Amino acid sequence: MTDESVEQEQTHELPRDEAVDVDTLIAERDEYLDHLRRVAADFENYRKRTAREQENLVARAAERLVRELLPVLDDLERALEAAEEHEEAKLEEGVRLVHRRLEEALRKEGLEEVPTDGLFDPHLHEALLAQPAEAESGTILEVLQKGYRLGDRVVRPARVMVAE
Amino acid sequence: MTDESVEQEQTHELPRDEAVDVDTLIAERDEYLDHLRRVAADFENYRKRTAREQENLVARAAERLVRELLPVLDDLERALEAAEEHEEAKLEEGVRLVHRRLEEALRKEGLEEVPTDGLFDPHLHEALLAQPAEAESGTILEVLQKGYRLGDRVVRPARVMVAE
Numbered sequence: 001m002t003d004e005s006v007e008q009e010q011t012h013e014l015p016r017d018e019a020v021d022v023d024t025l026i027a028e029r030d031e032y033l034d035h036l037r038r039v040a041a042d043f044e045n046y047r048k049r050t051a052r053e054q055e056n057l058v059a060r061a062a063e064r065l066v067r068e069l070l071p072v073l074d075d076l077e078r079a080l081e082a083a084e085e086h087e088e089a090k091l092e093e094g095v096r097l098v099h100r101r102l103e104e105a106l107r108k109e110g111l112e113e114v115p116t117d118g119l120f121d122p123h124l125h126e127a128l129l130a131q132p133a134e135a136e137s138g139t140i141l142e143v144l145q146k147g148y149r150l151g152d153r154v155v156r157p158a159r160v161m162v163a164e
Numbered sequence: 165m166t167d168e169s170v171e172q173e174q175t176h177e178l179p180r181d182e183a184v185d186v187d188t189l190i191a192e193r194d195e196y197l198d199h200l201r202r203v204a205a206d207f208e209n210y211r212k213r214t215a216r217e218q219e220n221l222v223a224r225a226a227e228r229l230v231r232e233l234l235p236v237l238d239d240l241e242r243a244l245e246a247a248e249e250h251e252e253a254k255l256e257e258g259v260r261l262v263h264r265r266l267e268e269a270l271r272k273e274g275l276e277e278v279p280t281d282g283l284f285d286p287h288l289h290e291a292l293l294a295q296p297a298e299a300e301s302g303t304i305l306e307v308l309q310k311g312y313r314l315g316d317r318v319v320r321p322a323r324v325m326v327a328e
Contacts, residue, residue, distance in 0.1 A: 020186060020190075022184060022186060022189065025186065025189040025190060025193060026184075026189060028193050029189060029192050029193035029196060032193060032196035032197045032200055033196045035200055036196055036199055036200040036203060039200060039203050039204055039207060040203055042207070043203060043206070043207045043210070046207070046210070046211070047210070050214050050218075053218070054214075054217070054218060054221060057218060057221055057222055057225070058221055058222075058225045059314075059315070061221070061222045061225035061226050062225050062226065062228075062229055062273050062274075062314075063314055063317070063319065064226075065226055065229050065230070066229070066270060066273055066275055066312075066314060066319060067319055067320075069233075069266070069270060070312060070319070070320055072266065073263075073266060073267070073270065074309070074310070076259065076262060076263045076266060077263070077310075079259050080259060080260065080263060083255075083256045083259060083260075088252055088255075091247075091255065091256065091259065092247045092255065094259075095240065095243050095244060095247060095255065095258075095259055096244065096247075098240060098262070099237075099240045099241070099244060102233070102236065102237060102240060103237070106230060106233060106237065109226050109230055110226075111230055145238070146238075146241075148234060150223075150226075150227055150230060151223070153227070155227065155230060155231055155234070156231075156234055
């Protein structure tokens with residue numbers, strides 16, 4: 001809205017003819033000043049609103065994941081109770097449930113395992129060990145610790161053993 | 165900066181004397197228009213930059229917590245391996261570790277348990293059951309499910325049994 005009206009004023013002619021009407025000039029000058037004040041006030045309000053919004057966004061982004069994790073925490077506490085009662089089957093079942101729920105919550109956030117089939121890639125993997133092998137040099141022989149990425153960002157490279 | 169210069173222009177005199185110099189008027193008008201264009205362009209750039217920043221902020225806010233949860237996921241997987249090997253003591257120890265780490269990660273995000281000692285408070289608690297008791301009416305007799313808050317926000321009320 002603001003930009004469009006400024007755009008229009010850019011195509012305005014600015015006559016430098018001395019015979020120009022003083023009243024017209026004053027009207028134009030006042031109109032620009034008035035418009036300038038409104039744009040500046042809008043800008044200031046926008047800046048304040050955005051600062052508040054950003055605080056909220058950050059708080060909410062973490063809150064969503066925290067909410068998803070509450071049932072995981074509940075299930076873990078139930079599993080611990082089962083451990084205290086020496087109910088081994090229940091404990092094991094509980095741990096499986098916790099694992100599934102935590103994986104699910106993290107997948108919803110966009111977390112994915114780093115692929116490790118194929119050749120070593122320094123953007124995705126960290127080679128902890130190299131070992132002589134029949135496989136092509138650089139082939140991943142074993143995953144020592146899983147790696148993860150979140151969208152395009154590798155949050156943790158996979159730690160691997162590679163063929164020399 | 166922008167606001168200050170607008171402020172200065174607001175204290176400017178705007179003479180309506182017919183004898184006013186046309187050149188001065190034109191200069192003033194052109195200056196306001198020029199200033200208006202700059203403020204509008206700054207505003208537009210700010211708007212674009214903020215949109216990008218907000219996307220980033222949201223992505224990063226979740227990323228911090230996700231990073232904290234990776235070791236929890238690792239420990240859970242190790243606990244599951246112990247379960248498969250029927251190493252009960254190791255499984256139990258693993259679950260305790262997972263619980264401690266998850267609690268710690270959530271506490272770092274600002275998660276706190278809702279207090280349940282004392283009287284029922286509808287802002288913090290949800291009464292699932294009421295039972296005749298010697299205690300004062302509204303006293304919390306038992307916590308059926310823990311409640312949590314994140315800063316000032318109750319993300320889940322505690323589910324409780326109260327005295328009638």
